[in-house]
Amino acid sequence: MQHHVIVSFGKDSEFDFKFSGGAAPDEARKWFDHEFRVLECDVATPTGKILAVDRILSVAKYAGENRFQQQSAWADQFAKYTAALLGRDLIRVDVEHYSIGY
Numbered sequence: 001m002q003h004h005v006i007v008s009f010g011k012d013s014e015f016d017f018k019f020s021g022g023a024a025p026d027e028a029r030k031w032f033d034h035e036f037r038v039l040e041c042d043v044a045t046p047t048g049k050i051l052a053v054d055r056i057l058s059v060a061k062y063a064g065e066n067r068f069q070q071q072s073a074w075a076d077q078f079a080k081y082t083a084a085l086l087g088r089d090l091i092r093v094d095v096e097h098y099s100i101g102y
Helices: 025-038 052-070 072-086
Strands: 002-010 013-020 090-094 099-101
Touching: 002 052, 002 072, 013 052, 013 072, 025 052, 025 072, 052 072, 052 090, 052 099, 072 090
Parallel strands: 002 090
Antiparallel strands: 002 013, 090 099
């Protein structure tokens, strides 16, 4: 399957990832759990439960635009694991508006 993941930090700052194949959802979940802890992400949810989309958006937000620019291997992993976790072929991660679209 072809995947296309777009990570947007605003109108003039987008990162585009296109790739074939992917990763196992369990592997993706572990990677996001690890990054969430390492980046010391903080998400306020009324239920206290952190959903997969919250993890993805928080990791992107706390990692910041510079990490996507300067650490291409990390950014590629982010895109690959995002696709694996959400199971979609086209995903837009809008960090500025804290939303994910398909």
